[in-house]
Amino acid sequence: MAGRPTFYITTPIYYVNDVPHIGHAYTTLACDVLARFKRLDGYDVMFLTGTDEHGQKVAKSAATAGKTPIEFCDMVSQNFRDLLPKMNFSNNDFIRTTESRHHTACQDIWNKLEEAGFIYLDGYSGWYSVRDEAFYGEDELIDGEEGERLAPTRAPVEWVEEPSYFFRLSAMEDKLLAHYEKYPDAILPESRRNEVLSFVRSGLRDLSISRTSFDWGVPVPRNSDHIMYVWLDALTNYLTAIGYPDTECDSFRKYWPADIHVVGKDILRFHAVYWPAFLMAAGLEPPKRVFAHGWWTNEGEKISKSLGNIIDPLELIKSYGLDQVRYFLMREVPFGRDGDFSRQAFVHRINGDLANDLGNLAQRSLSMIAKNCGATMPQPGIFTDDDIRILEAAGDILETLRGHFDRQTIHRGLAKIWRVVRDANAYFAFQEPWALKKTDPDRMNTVLYVTAEVIRQLVILTQPVMPDSCTILLNQLGVGADARDFASLGQNGRVLPGTPLPKPQGVFPRLVEEEDA
Numbered sequence: 001m002a003g004r005p006t007f008y009i010t011t012p013i014y015y016v017n018d019v020p021h022i023g024h025a026y027t028t029l030a031c032d033v034l035a036r037f038k039r040l041d042g043y044d045v046m047f048l049t050g051t052d053e054h055g056q057k058v059a060k061s062a063a064t065a066g067k068t069p070i071e072f073c074d075m076v077s078q079n080f081r082d083l084l085p086k087m088n089f090s091n092n093d094f095i096r097t098t099e100s101r102h103h104t105a106c107q108d109i110w111n112k113l114e115e116a117g118f119i120y121l122d123g124y125s126g127w128y129s130v131r132d133e134a135f136y137g138e139d140e141l142i143d144g145e146e147g148e149r150l151a152p153t154r155a156p157v158e159w160v161e162e163p164s165y166f167f168r169l170s171a172m173e174d175k176l177l178a179h180y181e182k183y184p185d186a187i188l189p190e191s192r193r194n195e196v197l198s199f200v201r202s203g204l205r206d207l208s209i210s211r212t213s214f215d216w217g218v219p220v221p222r223n224s225d226h227i228m229y230v231w232l233d234a235l236t237n238y239l240t241a242i243g244y245p246d247t248e249c250d251s252f253r254k255y256w257p258a259d260i261h262v263v264g265k266d267i268l269r270f271h272a273v274y275w276p277a278f279l280m281a282a283g284l285e286p287p288k289r290v291f292a293h294g295w296w297t298n299e300g301e302k303i304s305k306s307l308g309n310i311i312d313p314l315e316l317i318k319s320y321g322l323d324q325v326r327y328f329l330m331r332e333v334p335f336g337r338d339g340d341f342s343r344q345a346f347v348h349r350i351n352g353d354l355a356n357d358l359g360n361l362a363q364r365s366l367s368m369i370a371k372n373c374g375a376t377m378p379q380p381g382i383f384t385d386d387d388i389r390i391l392e393a394a395g396d397i398l399e400t401l402r403g404h405f406d407r408q409t410i411h412r413g414l415a416k417i418w419r420v421v422r423d424a425n426a427y428f429a430f431q432e433p434w435a436l437k438k439t440d441p442d443r444m445n446t447v448l449y450v451t452a453e454v455i456r457q458l459v460i461l462t463q464p465v466m467p468d469s470c471t472i473l474l475n476q477l478g479v480g481a482d483a484r485d486f487a488s489l490g491q492n493g494r495v496l497p498g499t500p501l502p503k504p505q506g507v508f509p510r511l512v513e514e515e516d517a
């Protein structure tokens with residue numbers, strides 16, 4: 001019998017020079033939502049995140065903190081791990097590049113590249129940005145306000161001259177272009193794909209892949225004066241976690257090539273150009289997709305430590321609730337575009353979509369069932385056209401949602417669910433079950449049953465984004481724990497007349513607007 005289909009999804013591994021902020025939480029959240037969706041849809045999912053602990057940037061931060069690099073990494077990496085349960089992230093593994101399994105994988109990939117003739121020793125003299133951990137050509141630099149040279153990201157650069165191994169990136173140009181041509185969805189959104197194509201078409205220079213002026217990294221095999229360039233080291237984490245260099249092991253065979261690497265737009269080039277080039281040169285398949293999302297600003301301003309406007313996800317959760325934060329981040333901004341975080345937009349979105357739309361629908365119908373149907377799921381009569389229409393609208397969502405989630409347009413998937421939430425509210429208001437109570441109690445039962453069944457479907461589909469709130473709602477609907485995946489959406493999973501229901505409780509309280517507070 002064929003096994004379940006597999007799905008391997010990764011976040012970037014985060015530099016341990018920083019405390020986790022909303023930007024990091026955002027990427028991992030999007031991956032969590034996609035991973036949960038696939039699990040509910042029957043996939044065997046591997047969802048990986050972790051920390052990027054080598055390189056000059058981390059070494060410098062450790063020195064500034066008066067700690068050894070590893071002491072510093074242990075401490076900061078822990079902050080990232082602490083965030084996982086607090087955000088309800090469902091990752092299957094957490095990788096640290098300082099682990100020995102990763103050391104082995106890095107050295108192996110180096111050997112493969114060398115054996116294939118893609119590495120040569122030379123010297124690097126040029127610009128380097130420690131903040132970006134990236135080499136820049138003279139032609140890429142821009143002038144800062146004081147005439148200083150800056151990376152295109154506005155990060156400071158320094159002049160570096162040292163012996164270095166190089167990777168023959170220039171030899172991979174045609175192969176990369178053929179790959180993008182063959183797999184038009186390998187880089188999404190499309191605007192990002194175009195950016196990558198024009199970068200590659202403009203010609204690729206060989207890439208420096210070792211450093212000698214510091215030693216916080218994985219030593220180059222057979223020449224430990226050099227450590228591996230932190231990006232070659234870091235990218236390899238995606239292989240390490242599934243058992244590389246053992247390419248015959250179960251997990252590697254199951255999960256490679258990765259289905260998707262989700263990254264911020266800032267690190268697209270590393271993932272969509274260097275990474276597939278390394279892999280193809282080493283005789284491995286490139287990932288099926290790299291999706292680059294946009295950046296969040298805070299009330300219109302770039303988020304940065306120096307501006308002191310970092311948004312702490314834990315603070316947000318404390319003020320607004322976890323699922324509210326998860327929903328807002330996934331719904332407010334089209335996934336792939338830049339977005340601005342504002343308290344006003346937050347309160348508006350949560351009160352509109354959650355408190356008014358979904359929350360109200362559930363609260364009103366479940367309270368009526370509790371009061372008028374002996375706190376058990378009512379027995380419906382014959383369905384009218386209106387009943388059938390709303391049941392079918394709910395039943396049709398999954399197919400559309402799959403399409404959106406397969407292209408990572410998560411916001412559009414949610415918009416689709418919420419159109420039916422609103423239709424269900426309109427149905428409920430139009431049917432006036434409260435008025436039917438006296439005139440036609442059987443019809444009231446039918447309307448309440450249909451509404452409960454529609455809510456069941458909506459909530460099952462919303463679980464990837466708001467797992468805790470959906471669990472509470474499904475408990476209130478009397479849905480068994482084994483009947484909450486997408487396979488249960490159909491007729492067989494329908495809410496069962498006669499099921500005793502617990503006392504309903506509100507799940508999405510209204511948030512107070514700041515000016516009213």
Ligand code: MSP
Pocket residue numbers: 011012013014015016022023024026027052234235236263264265266267294295296297303
């Ligand atoms: N260590 C590298 C990645 C190596 S992956 C093999 C790195 N780390 S990072 O800590 O700087 O994290 C970068 C990622 O954090 C970005 O790509 C993005 O996913 C996320 N974000 C950081 N700030 C962000 C915003 N302000 N907005 C949205 N996401 C941002 O780069």
